Amino acid sequence: MFKDLDPILHSQLRLSIVSILMTVDEANFSFIKESTNAAAGNISIQIKKLQKAGYIKVEKSFKNNYPNTSISITRKGIKAFEDYVNNLKKYIEPK
Amino acid sequence: MDKTSFTPEESLLLISKTIEETKERFKENGHILIVWGCLIFIVVSSQYVLSLVGLYKKFDIAWTNILYSIGVIYTLIYTRREVKKNMPLTVLGITVGTMGWVVGLNFFILAVFFGNQLGNALAPIFLILFAFFLIMIGVLIKFKPIAIGGFILNLIGFATFLVHPNYYGLSLMLGAVVGFIIPGILLNITRRKDNV
Numbered sequence: 001m002f003k004d005l006d007p008i009l010h011s012q013l014r015l016s017i018v019s020i021l022m023t024v025d026e027a028n029f030s031f032i033k034e035s036t037n038a039a040a041g042n043i044s045i046q047i048k049k050l051q052k053a054g055y056i057k058v059e060k061s062f063k064n065n066y067p068n069t070s071i072s073i074t075r076k077g078i079k080a081f082e083d084y085v086n087n088l089k090k091y092i093e094p095k
Numbered sequence: 096m097d098k099t100s101f102t103p104e105e106s107l108l109l110i111s112k113t114i115e116e117t118k119e120r121f122k123e124n125g126h127i128l129i130v131w132g133c134l135i136f137i138v139v140s141s142q143y144v145l146s147l148v149g150l151y152k153k154f155d156i157a158w159t160n161i162l163y164s165i166g167v168i169y170t171l172i173y174t175r176r177e178v179k180k181n182m183p184l185t186v187l188g189i190t191v192g193t194m195g196w197v198v199g200l201n202f203f204i205l206a207v208f209f210g211n212q213l214g215n216a217l218a219p220i221f222l223i224l225f226a227f228f229l230i231m232i233g234v235l236i237k238f239k240p241i242a243i244g245g246f247i248l249n250l251i252g253f254a255t256f257l258v259h260p261n262y263y264g265l266s267l268m269l270g271a272v273v274g275f276i277i278p279g280i281l282l283n284i285t286r287r288k289d290n291v
Contacts, residue, residue: 005106010106015106019110020114023114025183085107092104
């Protein structure tokens with residue numbers, strides 16, 4: 001329907017995840033889950049898609065003996081987000 | 096929540112709502128400022144009471160160390176609890192946190208290792224050091240009362256050099272109220288209003 005819009009970002013959950021990561025330098029999986037109110041399985045799938053596209057970087061480690069997944073946005077992700085927002089503006093304010 | 100057929104308007108709304116909600120979650124609430132303001136006030140006022148009952152020389156150092164140690168332990172526990180809430184890393188959070196610990200540690204080193212050389216000058220130096228920290232926090236988190244409180248604290252710090260050392264305690268108490276407690280309470284009230 002909206003041809004210029006990046007299909008990777010034009011999904012509510014993926015867009016929410018990227019918007020969160022645009023605000024912070026690094027967030028863990030639990031923060032994203034609490035912020036989006038989405039199911040863990042669904043978030044995992046969307047994170048994998050974003051990671052595959054090179055938009056986010058995922059690092060798994062242990063924090064206080066518990067597994068911790070840190071997620072941050074990449075330069076490519078920032079550029080894609082900026083392009084996506086600019087394209088959205090074109091749809092909203094057509095010349 | 097994996098809708099892909101939403102309009103550009105809905106999309107922009109989602110972006111701005113998510114960014115706004117994320118920022119809201121890690122805003123400072125002034126709690127630590129109030130705690131440290133009260134602690135400084137209690138330490139200095141209790142030293143005054145100790146001096147009135149003639150116990151100042153015996154207990155002042157132990158009393159001060161116990162209270163400030165409680166402050167450090169409380170700050171560590173509070174910070175750890177915040178980290179456990181899965182709070183994300185932000186440049187602002189890291190900057191404010193690091194500055195707080197660096198300023199606190201510098202003052203601790205000055206007081207413990209150079210206290211004798213500095214003597215009474217330690218009180219105004221303390222005020223100036225923390226004034227710098229508060230001005231920076233106020234500017235970074237864009238909250239004017241903290242920056243103004245820090246600026247007034249800075250002035251109190253320099254003015255303290257001009258008064259008799261007997262009044263240094265009063266300067267510290269005034270500084271605690273103006274620089275820490277009032278801005279901390281104002282920040283706390285603002286954040287509570289934001290969350291309504």
